Structure formats: C-alpha cells, structure tokens
Amino acid sequence: MPTAKVVDVIDRATIILQDATSVRFPLVELLKFFNDAQKEVVLHRPDASMVNATFACATGSKQSLPSAALRLVDVVRNTSGRSITQVDRKILDETLPNWHETAASSEGIQHFIYDPADPKNFYIFPKGASGTHSLEIVYSSVPSDISISNFATDTQVIGIDDIYANCLLDYILYRAYQKDSEYAGNAQRAAMHYQSFSNALGIKTQADAATAPTPKTPDMNVGRM
Incomplete structure (x- = not known):
C-alpha cells in the first residue's frame, strides 16, 4: 500500500x-x-496499478471490465474454486464453431479468451449466466x-x-x-x-x-x- x-x-x-x-x-x-x-x-x-477483484459475469460469452479498468491481466479462477485457463480463440473457432452458445455446467467457467487489441473485453467458455457465475480476475486500473x-x-x-x-x-x-x-x-x-x-x-x-x-x-x- x-x-x-x-x-x-x-x-x-x-x-x-x-x-x-x-x-x-x-x-x-x-x-x-x-x-x-x-x-x-x-x-x-x-x-503499477493492479487490482485483484471478484467479477460478476454477465450473461453470454463476452465480458467487459469495470469502467476504471485499463486492460485485463489474468482470469484466475471461478470463485467457487475451479481454475480457469487461457486458450487461443482460433482453437475454439475451429473445433467448436458454436462455442459462444455453450452453457456452463455446475463446474463453472473453464477457459477465457483475450485479445490485447481489445483490452477492456474478454470472452469466457462456456458462456456465463448473470447472477450465477463469478470469477477472480486481475486487471490494470486507471x-x-x-x-x-x-x-x-x-x-x-x-x-x-x-x-x-x-x-x-x-x-x-x-x-x-x-x-x-x-x-x-x-x-x-x-x-x-x-x-x-x-x-x-x-x-x-x-x-x-x-x-x-x-x-x-x-x-x-x-x-x-
């Protein structure tokens, strides 16, 4: 501090x-x-200005960072416990063309996708449900x-x-x-x-x-x- x-x-x-x-x-x-x-x-x-916070998922695969965020650094885990790994979007696009519509099981979110060219947004697989899924994320803030x-x-x-x-x-x-x-x-x-x-x-x-x-x-x- x-x-x-x-x-x-x-x-x-x-x-x-x-x-x-x-x-x-x-x-x-x-x-x-x-x-x-x-x-x-x-x-x-x-x-220089990192935040580790609980993030409530919106419904769908696309997620947006809080307004004060500069860019995503990492998605660590589901708050329920399961870890989350990053994957290349191309892998999902080629193997599961409809991955954006895949609903999460009781285990929660498995993977996230991030493009530095779109620093304030990221995608999750399977898709999240508002009020159901929350994540531990790390981001840089202004x-x-x-x-x-x-x-x-x-x-x-x-x-x-x-x-x-x-x-x-x-x-x-x-x-x-x-x-x-x-x-x-x-x-x-x-x-x-x-x-x-x-x-x-x-x-x-x-x-x-x-x-x-x-x-x-x-x-x-x-x-x-």
Whole structure:
C-alpha cells in the first residue's frame, strides 16, 4: 500500500522549481501535473496499478471490465474454486464453431479468451449466466484523480506504489519546465526530467506484451464438459 503523500511529492517539486511561494507554479496546477503523471505511469507500466477483484459475469460469452479498468491481466479462477485457463480463440473457432452458445455446467467457467487489441473485453467458455457465475480476475486500473482543497493539511497518498514517487516528481518537473520553455535552459531541463521519467519506467520495453495474458499450451480437452 502506498504511504507517500501527494502534498509531499508536490512540495518537493516546488523546492526544485525554487517556487516556495507557488507564484509561478500554483499548487493546483502542479496537482494537475501530478494526476497526469499517475496516468502516464500506468499507461507505460500497467502493472503499477493492479487490482485483484471478484467479477460478476454477465450473461453470454463476452465480458467487459469495470469502467476504471485499463486492460485485463489474468482470469484466475471461478470463485467457487475451479481454475480457469487461457486458450487461443482460433482453437475454439475451429473445433467448436458454436462455442459462444455453450452453457456452463455446475463446474463453472473453464477457459477465457483475450485479445490485447481489445483490452477492456474478454470472452469466457462456456458462456456465463448473470447472477450465477463469478470469477477472480486481475486487471490494470486507471488511478482516480486526486482533489485537494487544503494543501497544508491534506493527507491523501499517491494512487500507485511508493516506488514510483520519484517518477511522478520527474513528470511534474517535466511539465513545469515545459511550461516555461521560453526561458533559457528550461527546455533542456524539461527534456532531462522526461528522460529520467522514461528511464525509470523502462518505457522502451513492451509493457503491454509483458502484462497481457498469453495462451501457452493448447488444451486438448477444450471440447469436453
């Protein structure tokens, strides 16, 4: 659980910006940069904001993630106990063309299908029934924006792990110096802080490929109930 306070991250930014009175960079503006920073972190590192939750299935094979979700990471099991494995949709399409209409037995859901190109939806086999089937799933979520009315007393913590606090700070400084890029040296400072932000996150890595569930070995018993 994060323990770093939002106001502490912003305070560090004002010190580096040498704007202790917050005249050039109002605190509410830096807070906007902070909220943008959290989203930017999760965009490049979906694993920075993971949720493990119980998911109530809708009726049918197609399932949609909660509105705050960014992308699916895994479908672990039926909450009743049976594990769930991922399969390639092509296998089901070729062996069971009508798999979307196959009803689940008392054992529940057996498999899930996921396409990273459609990150907020996934399919289950057999199809689910609303009010009957529920799953344990893992997904990446978008951090909620932080609102602060009193910066002197606020105690809200950042929405992602403390290890990302320096990344958030670098992004805030990048946006602040970018705003003042007409002044000598600020464009370079902005670029430096964004580079630090990028290096810390490993933006050049394929974050989606690293976290998206990928089917491993085809299940030869996929058609058996």
